[in-house]
Amino acid sequence: MSRPQPGEHxxxxxxxxxxxxxxxxxxxxxxxxxxxxxxxxxxxxxxxAGRLHVTRxxxxxxxxxxxxxxxxxxxxxxxARVRAVSAEEAVAITECRMVLEALCAAxxxxxxxxxxxxxxxxxxxxxxxxxxxxxxxxxxxxNQELHRAVRLISGQxxxxxxLDRLNAQLVRHQFQLALRTGRxxxxxxxxxxxxxxxxxxxxxxxxxxxRQHLTSVIKALREAGQRSRTPTS
Numbered sequence: 001m002s003r004p005q006p007g008e009h010x011x012x013x014x015x016x017x018x019x020x021x022x023x024x025x026x027x028x029x030x031x032x033x034x035x036x037x038x039x040x041x042x043x044x045x046x047x048x049a050g051r052l053h054v055t056r057x058x059x060x061x062x063x064x065x066x067x068x069x070x071x072x073x074x075x076x077x078x079x080a081r082v083r084a085v086s087a088e089e090a091v092a093i094t095e096c097r098m099v100l101e102a103l104c105a106a107x108x109x110x111x112x113x114x115x116x117x118x119x120x121x122x123x124x125x126x127x128x129x130x131x132x133x134x135x136x137x138x139x140x141x142x143n144q145e146l147h148r149a150v151r152l153i154s155g156q157x158x159x160x161x162x163l164d165r166l167n168a169q170l171v172r173h174q175f176q177l178a179l180r181t182g183r184x185x186x187x188x189x190x191x192x193x194x195x196x197x198x199x200x201x202x203x204x205x206x207x208x209x210x211r212q213h214l215t216s217v218i219k220a221l222r223e224a225g226q227r228s229r230t231p232t233s
Contacts (some may be wrong), residue, residue: 017058024058025065032071032082032172039084039172043072069168083169087225090173091218097166098214100159101147105194105210106203107154116153117199123149124195131184140178146191150198177220190216 031037031052049059063080066072073083085093112120123146130139147167151160167174177183190213197205 020055020058021061021065024052024054024062027052027054028059028062028066029071029171032066035172037082039082041082042078043080043082045079066168069165071168071171085169085173087173087221090170091221091225093166093170094214094218094221097163097170098211098218100163100166101150101214102207102210104151104154104156104159104163105198105206107156108150109198109201109203109206111155112153112198112201116149120146120149120153120195120198124192127184127188127191131188136178136184139184140174143178143187143191144174146195150194153198173221173224176224177217180220180224183220187213187216 028037028048036051037043037048043063045056045059045063049056052059054062063072063074067074067080070085071083072080074080108116123142126142127139127146130136130142144167151163154160190209193209194206194213197209
């Protein structure tokens with residue numbers, strides 16, 4: 001079954017108001033991210049709408065959007081379920097993401113304003129505080145905000161659109177990595193190197209720092225995948 005494109009709606013599904021739809025998308029995305037609904041789990045509309053405190057119409061709209069994002073999949077005659085992204089697929093997606101993120105970082109280094117650089121440095125300070133405070137959840141949020149900021153500064157609209165689609169499929173893996181002991185502290189220096197290269201208006205250094213960071217992410221994803229396949233005694 002073909003996936004609907006962003007913004008596409010099926011005629012047989014009642015349309016929800018935009019605020020209700022946005023709330024349902026956020027609530028369902030968060031449930032998938034935190035594991036409240038697990039990969040492969042069937043999404044029963046009536047039950048899920050009650051759990052998330054949303055209307056069935058807004059939930060149906062959310063399912064369409066998250067199917068387009070690759071977080072949900074529709075199975076013929078069986079409804080919708082959370083799409084399971086394997087560690088191998090997460091690595092492949094991140095390899096593609098690395099090329100696009102490096103491009104955006106280089107573009108950002110070439111065109112960042114003083115105000116935008118100040119904003120990036122503030123995000124760097126937030127990342128430091130999260131590591132000091134031992135708060136991996138806030139670190140994960142600041143991490144994603146930093147990458148979004150770099151993409152926005154880059155002005156590379158095509159790369160940004162592609163990255164939005166790729167990253168939507170990785171949210172669960174990114175969340176799990178953030179919870180690994182020591183991972184925020186390990187990636188902090190990588191993120192600060194990206195910020196520093198952009199602040200120095202050095203596209204080559206920004207490209208290199210981004211590739212080094214995402215190479216580290218790929219290594220962590222592979223290690224996580226190996227651990228999940230190793231039987232425990």
